[in-house]
Amino acid sequence: MKTHNIEINPHQLNAYGEAEVEKIIKHELCHYHLHLAKKGYQHRDPDFKALLKQVGGSRYCKSLPDQGKKRVLPYRYKLVCQTCKTVYMRKRKVDPRRYRCGKCRGELKLTTV
Incomplete structure (x- = not known):
């Protein structure tokens, strides 16, 4: 983590609503809190998984509905x-x-x- 800025994609709000964005914010705040506490803040760390479960954040955000349509040809x-x-x-x-x-x-x- 180079900065402590939290960025949320506004398209998530439009696609899935406030409840899903709240889970994403909890997820990002878990990263932030554990990094400042010098504990395991990465997705694979047990500290992160435990805190995320405790606060009720989502482990992964949902894919945006139009993401799959961008790939037309697999070969470049x-x-x-x-x-x-x-x-x-x-x-x-x-x-x-x-x-x-x-x-x-x-x-x-x-x-x-």
């Missing part, structure tokens, strides 16, 4: 063989100089989708 990059034009779809960016085509051993060129 494609490698294209310069010889046989075979296409390899990739989620992560790679250095094409380190790889060759699996079919013809030709050079690959990286492009974004």
Whole structure:
């Protein structure tokens, strides 16, 4: 924790109402209190789990309803063989100089989708 600011997403209030935002605030205040008390304030710490249960905060906030619609394609990059034009779809960016085509051993060129 670099600052002691608590930020709450206003979309949570619009989507789920005051009761859910109250649980989120309790969750964040548990982090804050335990950090100042120099106890385990992370999600995995027993101190955090016990205090959260005691005050009735939520362990996880609910996902916003429109979050799943943003991902259209799982692949962001494609490698294209310069010889046989075979296409390899990739989620992560790679250095094409380190790889060759699996079919013809030709050079690959990286492009974004």
